[in-house]
Amino acid sequence: MWTTRGNAGKSMGVTKFLRLLPAAMLLAISAPAGASPDIELGRYLARECMTCHRTATATSTIPNIFGMASSHMTDVIRAYRDKKLENAVMQAIAERLKDDEIEALAAYFAMTTKP
Numbered sequence: 327m328w329t330t331r332g333n334a335g336k337s338m339g340v341t342k343f344l345r346l347l348p349a350a351m352l353l354a355i356s357a358p359a360g361a362s363p364d365i366e367l368g369r370y371l372a373r374e375c376m377t378c379h380r381t382a383t384a385t386s387t388i389p390n391i392f393g394m395a396s397s398h399m400t401d402v403i404r405a406y407r408d409k410k411l412e413n414a415v416m417q418a419i420a421e422r423l424k425d426d427e428i429e430a431l432a433a434y435f436a437m438t439t440k441p
């Protein structure tokens with residue numbers, strides 16, 4: 327990725343590096359020992375969440391989940407899955423998610439801003 331040949335190659339390398347940096351930092355901070363969450367899986371699964379959550383505004387009943395700390399997101403989704411949090415819609419969605427999918431979604435949303 328790093329090249330010492332010419333400025334064009336070098337500046338492209340820096341830009342790419344900076345774009346990947348937040349994801350790399352996030353993985354370093356939030357990854358539990360052993361497994362690291364699969365951001366691409368999260369991006370894929372998140373398409374379902376977008377239908378509702380991208381419409382979140384300050385006044386709507388749909389909460390904004392973009393940029394939510396991944397540890398909080400995993401706690402909340404597991405709570406819906408265990409029926410500890412009441413919301414029929416979110417319970418039905420969480421019911422179908424496996425642990426690694428929840429971690430992937432949490433990692434994806436933590437590094438994503440509202441579209």
Ligand code: HEC
Binds near residue numbers: 376377389390412
């Ligand atoms: C059919 C609409 C809908 C879909 C699809 C949906 N949600 Fe939700 N979600 C809601 C609503 C409504 C609430 C607010 C529930 C409440 O107020 O109790 C919510 C709440 C949440 C919360 C809690 C936020 C907070 O601040 O307490 C999280 C986290 C969340 N959703 C994540 C997701 C994820 C991840 C997906 C995709 C896998 C998803 N949601 C898909 C409607 C939806």
